[in-house]
Amino acid sequence: MDFKQVKENEEKAVLKNKNVVDSDFWRQKYHIQGIVGLINDPNGFSQFNGEYHMFYQWNPLSTEHKNKTWAHSKSHDLLHWERCETALRPDTWYSKNGVYSGSGIVIDGKLYLFYTGNVKDAEGNRESYQCIAVSEDGEHFDRWEPSIVNQPDGYTRHIRDPKIWEKDGKYYAVLGIQSEKLEGKVVLYSSENIKNWKFEGEIAGANHGKLKDFGFMWECPDYFQLKDEKTGKIIDLLVASPQGLEPQGDLYNNKYQTGYFFGKLDYEKPEFEIRSEFVEIDRGHDFYAPQSMEDNKGRRIVVGWMGVPEDEDFPTVKNEWIHCLTLPRKLKVRDGKLYQEPISEMVSIRGEKIEFEGFVKGEKEIGKGKTYELIVKFSDISSDFGLKLRVGKNSETVVKFDFEDKKLVLDRSCGAQADKSVRKVFLGDRKDLELRIFVDNSSIEVFVNNGEEVFSSRIFPLENADKIIVFAENETKVKLEKWEWQ
Known part of the structure; x- marks a missing residue:
């Protein structure tokens, strides 16, 4: 050229x-x-x-x-x-x-x-x-x-x-x-x-x-x-x-x-x-x-x-x-x-806040959003539990703790991306777990227990996929804070 x-x-x-x-x-x-x-x-x-x-x-x-x-x-x-x-x-x-x-x-x-x-x-x-x-x-x-x-x-x-x-x-x-x-x-x-x-x-x-x-x-x-x-x-x-x-x-x-x-x-x-x-x-x-x-x-x-x-x-x-x-x-x-x-600057883009605190068994929708920050604390752990994010028709990204294997799992198989594989990391026995999650229009970044482990993945949900769902097999205590990005 x-x-x-x-x-x-x-x-x-x-x-x-x-x-x-x-x-x-x-x-x-x-x-x-x-x-x-x-x-x-x-x-x-x-x-x-x-x-x-x-x-x-x-x-x-x-x-x-x-x-x-x-x-x-x-x-x-x-x-x-x-x-x-x-x-x-x-x-x-x-x-x-x-x-x-x-x-x-x-x-x-x-x-x-x-x-x-x-x-x-x-x-x-x-x-x-x-x-x-x-x-x-x-x-x-x-x-x-x-x-x-x-x-x-x-x-x-x-x-x-x-x-x-x-x-x-x-x-x-x-x-x-x-x-x-x-x-x-x-x-x-x-x-x-x-x-x-x-x-x-x-x-x-x-x-x-x-x-x-x-x-x-x-x-x-x-x-x-x-x-x-x-x-x-x-x-x-x-x-x-x-x-x-x-x-x-x-x-x-x-x-x-x-x-x-x-x-x-x-x-x-x-x-x-x-x-x-x-x-x-x-x-x-x-x-x-x-x-x-x-x-x-x-x-x-x-x-x-x-x-x-x-x-x-x-x-x-x-x-x-x-x-x-x-x-x-x-x-x-x-x-x-x-x-x-x-980085500490992330709090500067926090907008409208919603909160949830209580016990969850099965699935519970707690809000909607496409670009946001979540802080979720799980305690009284005795089974599989986690979150389903950017949920809609033919779309969801799952962050799940596998209780038997003691692993955190990121599953983006339900979306427009060609790669349907999952990613896992062993965390060991846990009495409680904290996740801080950042969701943008086509990505998710999960910080586990103050950054002990991190998952970064592109996700490609369909346009109107915006539900946020908490789930647990057995009754699990959940405290959740969510901020929409300004």
Whole structure:
């Protein structure tokens, strides 16, 4: 494609399809989504000049994984997002086949984006370039020539998704990479001046250290530290999205997975010493490639892509759009376990409230709604119980506790989505259970017991499906609060 045509083609596609997209009742109310086309990975998540900035992979021309740009939105509260001019387009020689994922960092009053430029020849052979763009106003970016060209020895051309941070006056970045043995890995680079980068070495991955076979590619790595709220210890976390894991019971049931390790990063070796099992961050159908940042309140906030690569059979494709990002979440570690909590700003969009408290046996309709927040507490548990949401003809999404198996189950099989599978997580014996649930026009996010577990899934109920039903086999005490979103 002629570089001069890139922006023009984007504008034509938006004008052609925007009216159709806007009329779609599955369009989200409080989730970042593309105005048309396909979006995926969150990129460059940062806070600059008092505003939150979110960049994200966007193909404005179709719902296929091609023509990747960096779309850009900004917000004062992480909920109300203003669309900005596209930040990066595939209009340079080193990104002509796509501006791939990366991260952002603020240095001396400027916002720097560190991203992957993708180039393919006529035979499909790939070249990868790690590149930098810099802005003084957060919206207009000057692009530098590539800082890292292709890959170090022993690896394939699959190297991408740099996540950058500063430590003791020096800059570091982790990247996902594939070894020549077709194993997914994470490598570490360093820089004294942000422009020139040195390969330090491989720090984690399949068949690295004690970790055995674990995927053919690790995408979108993220490294950060959190203080354990109970012990006070500083914990290192390495997040990655490994591709190629086989399902194991209730684990790894998506096409590709995302999870984390606790451990310790040794900058000198270098190595990330893994001290835990790999734990899936999210138990739902649609979560991948999360990116985190620390804001000026000291919160570690994460946002994920509410989708999974190579899983594109969504009913919105007919209207020329697909995918969105998750709601932002605050990460914390408590007694050696990672928790995810809805950000405090969520209360600001609460509107009309309804309440219910009492005992339920069988089914009880307690209200209606399409976009809302629920907090539900169940106690005196002795049987299966749960909620049916967005209920209507040929539509319902079920969140259920299986009393015998001691598992929470998310069932979206009754709706317009092609994937009818369920997702489960083992919770063990419970005397009570609290769920905080956020339902948008085409998604559900379930936070279990203050974020001990989370499910994120796209749902596609029919237009008038809006009933909220509580159910229990045996008499169960229920306390429910529901707020319609303003």
